Structures are given as structure tokens and as C-alpha cells.
Amino acid sequence: MKLIFMGPPGCGKGTQSPFIAERYNICHLSTGDMLRKAILENTQFGKQAKVIIDAGNLVSDEVIFGIVKESIAQPQCKNGYLLDGYPRTQRQALLMEEAGEKVDKVIHFDAPDDVIIARTSGRWIHPASGRTYHEIFSPPNVPQRDDITNEPLIQRPDDKEEVVRKRLDGYRKMTQPLIGFYESRNVLVHVDSTRSIELVRDTLRSILDPLAARLGVRTKQ
Numbered sequence: 001m002k003l004i005f006m007g008p009p010g011c012g013k014g015t016q017s018p019f020i021a022e023r024y025n026i027c028h029l030s031t032g033d034m035l036r037k038a039i040l041e042n043t044q045f046g047k048q049a050k051v052i053i054d055a056g057n058l059v060s061d062e063v064i065f066g067i068v069k070e071s072i073a074q075p076q077c078k079n080g081y082l083l084d085g086y087p088r089t090q091r092q093a094l095l096m097e098e099a100g101e102k103v104d105k106v107i108h109f110d111a112p113d114d115v116i117i118a119r120t121s122g123r124w125i126h127p128a129s130g131r132t133y134h135e136i137f138s139p140p141n142v143p144q145r146d147d148i149t150n151e152p153l154i155q156r157p158d159d160k161e162e163v164v165r166k167r168l169d170g171y172r173k174m175t176q177p178l179i180g181f182y183e184s185r186n187v188l189v190h191v192d193s194t195r196s197i198e199l200v201r202d203t204l205r206s207i208l209d210p211l212a213a214r215l216g217v218r219t220k221q
Contacts, residue, residue: 001024002103003083003103006175007110009120010120013193015197016197027074029086089177138197
């Protein structure tokens with residue numbers, strides 16, 4: 001089962017991804033985590049990425065896709081994967097397609113800018129696991145502490161409103177062609193992510209459970 005979650009920063013895909021990955025027994029892969037891991041483990045493409053980053057340049061689509069290929073080839077991804085935030089451009093999507101990586105479903109988390117800004121301004125993250133919390137919408141049991149490890153949570157500097165607005169503008173310009181690309185492949189589904197976590201989760205299950213049944217994937221309840 002091969003899935004892609006798309007959506008602007010703060011749309012809620014990071015909150016839903018661990019649940020979906022566990023339910024369908026697939027690995028959850030985000031671009032930043034894959035890049036950091038590849039560099040840390042000194043993989044073929046991790047080495048290339050480090051040289052590029054150390055020189056102050058942007059990592060090319062080809063190198064990023066090389067890191068994605070290394071990641072999805074790992075044993076924990078044998079049942080499939082959930083790509084969180086990748087691909088980001090139509091070029092990256094074409095690289096995947098040309099390599100024979102055909103995704104089963106692409107979910108776009110829809111949310112207007114004012115909702116995104118309200119969400120991100122109160123967001124807290126557990127760095128080690130990627131678990132996300134929100135002061136209003138999904139607070140931790142103990143303020144500024146992770147529910148599972150009790151380790152401190154952090155707020156990212158780029159969650160400030162002016163930074164978020166700039167990122168949203170860039171996201172929409174970059175991904176509009178990508179949305180059209182996946183619509184033309186008949187795999188894109190839009191989900192209203194302004195609703196509660198539980199309602200969004202129910203919607204995701206209603207979309208993905210029939211797909212899992214068709215693919216013979218066993219789901220965890």
C-alpha cells in the first residue's frame with residue numbers, strides 16, 4: 001500500500017500520519033527525516049546531499065529521490081509506505097513514476113490560510129518522534145511535555161505568522177501543478193482538514209479501508 005499525504009504546513013497531516021502508518025502496517029517517511037537519516041548513515045545519496053548542503057546549495061530533485069528510493073527499499077517498508085510531504089513538485093512526481101513507483105492514493109489535506117495560521121501558532125513538537133501537539137486543538141497531558149516519554153516539547157521558530165504566510169504562498173505556487181498531476185492519474189482525494197482530529201481520521205479510514213481490502217492489506221483496529 002503506497003500513499004502520499006499532501007497539504008500546506010500545519011494542515012494536520014503530521015498528526016494523522018503515525019495513526020495511518022500503524023493502521024495499515026506501512027512505514028511513515030517524511031522528507032526531512034529521510035534526508036537527516038541518509039546523511040547520518042552516510043548512504044550513497046546521503047553523502048551527495050551532505051556535500052551539496054555543506055556548499056550552501058539546494059539538494060537536487062534527483063538526489064532527494066535517490067534518498068527516497070533508499071528509504072522505501074528498507075525492510076520496514078516491505079508492506080508499503082506513507083510519504084509525508086514528498087513529492088513537492090511535479091518533477092519529483094515524474095521521477096517517482098519513471099522509476100516505477102506507482103502510488104495507490106494521494107490525500108490532500110485542505111485548509112484555508114487563516115486556519116493554518118491559528119494552528120501553527122500554538123503548535124509544539126516532540127523532536128525525537130515527530131509527535132505534534134497544539135495548545136488548543138490537541139494539548140499534551142502535561143503542558144510542554146510529550147505524553148509518551150515525558151520529554152520536553154519544542155516550538156519551531158518558523159511557526160511565526162509572517163513566516164507561515166510566506167511558506168503558504170510558496171507552497172500553493174509550487175504544488176498547484178502537482179495537484180493537477182495526481183488528479184490526471186485519478187488517485188487524488190481532497191480531505192477537509194479544518195474538522196476535528198477524530199472526524200478527519202474517520203474520513204481517512206473511509207477512504208483507505210476499502211483500498212486496503214482491495215489490495216489485501218490487513219488493518220489494525
